[in-house]
Amino acid sequence: MFQETLEGKEKTLMNLAQAGFRKINKEQKLGNGRTPYDSLENNACSYETEIENEEGEKEIWVIMFKNETHNSPTETEPFGGAATCIGGCIRDPLSGGTDPFQAMRISGSGNPTEPLDETMAGKLSQKFISLVSALGNSSYGNQIGLATGMVREFFHPGYKAKHLELGYVVAAAPK
Numbered sequence: 176m177f178q179e180t181l182e183g184k185e186k187t188l189m190n191l192a193q194a195g196f197r198k199i200n201k202e203q204k205l206g207n208g209r210t211p212y213d214s215l216e217n218n219a220c221s222y223e224t225e226i227e228n229e230e231g232e233k234e235i236w237v238i239m240f241k242n243e244t245h246n247s248p249t250e251t252e253p254f255g256g257a258a259t260c261i262g263g264c265i266r267d268p269l270s271g272g273t274d275p276f277q278a279m280r281i282s283g284s285g286n287p288t289e290p291l292d293e294t295m296a297g298k299l300s301q302k303f304i305s306l307v308s309a310l311g312n313s314s315y316g317n318q319i320g321l322a323t324g325m326v327r328e329f330f331h332p333g334y335k336a337k338h339l340e341l342g343y344v345v346a347a348a349p350k
Contacts, residue, residue, distance in 0.1 A: 219239070219241045219242075220239075220240050221237055221238060221240070221271070221273075222237070223235055223350060224236055224238060234349050234350075235350040236347050236350060237273055237347065237348055237349075237350050238273075238345070238346070239268040239346045240343070240345055240346075241264045241343070241346070243260050243261075243263040243264050244260065244339070244341050244342075245259055245263075245340045246339055247337075248340075249308050249340035250299070250337065251299075253306075253308040253311060253338075254307050254311035255311060257280075257282075257309070257311035257315075257342075258314055258315040259315075260312065261278060261280065261321075261344070263342070265315070265316070265319065268346030269346070272348055273348040274348055275321050275344045276321070276322065276345060276346060276347065278316055278324070278345075279324065280312050280323055280326045280327070280343075281326075281329070281339065281341040281343075282312075282327075282328050282329070283328070283329040283330075283333075283338065283339030284301045284305045284328070284329075284330055284338055284339075285331070285332055285335030285336075286301055286335075287300075287301045287306075288302070301330075301335060304338055305328065305330075308338070308340060312340075321344070
């Protein structure tokens with residue numbers, strides 16, 4: 176559907192997220208000449224849209240998307256690594272004047288039920304990383320009342336050597 180907006184670009188999460196905005200922009204479907212902001216950032220984007228408020232009046236709002244990964248920090252210090260992953264996703268939209276209202280978390284670990292003696296040398300156990308990183312993510316987001324509508328945890332041997340920690344936030348505010 177958005178293939179033409181991905182030509183010549185890496186297949187990253189943010190490029191996929193921005194593909195829809197590029198298509199809408201190309202077709203000029205945002206109305207009033209409004210277009211998404213074009214950015215070289217690969218982990219954030221924002222755009223303007225017109226909404227109707229409770230009084231039936233039209234307002235221009237800014238919608239922001241922000242994602243971050245904290246794979247290595249979460250692997251070495253799971254609570255703090257996962258907390259700062261979602262924290263960075265929250266911080267940037269807040270500093271842009273928008274209010275975060277929706278979050279997502281994706282993580283990847285090796286088998287959390289593997290015996291402790293199968294833990295790779297010099298690493299924390301997969302069970303510890305999985306449990307404590309979940310606490311770190313929820314602690315930071317819950318403190319500001321951010322709803323995490325999607326949590327996906329993937330358990331695969333490929334994540335045993337390197338944990339995956341991905342956070343994502345959507346935020347909005349009147350322009």
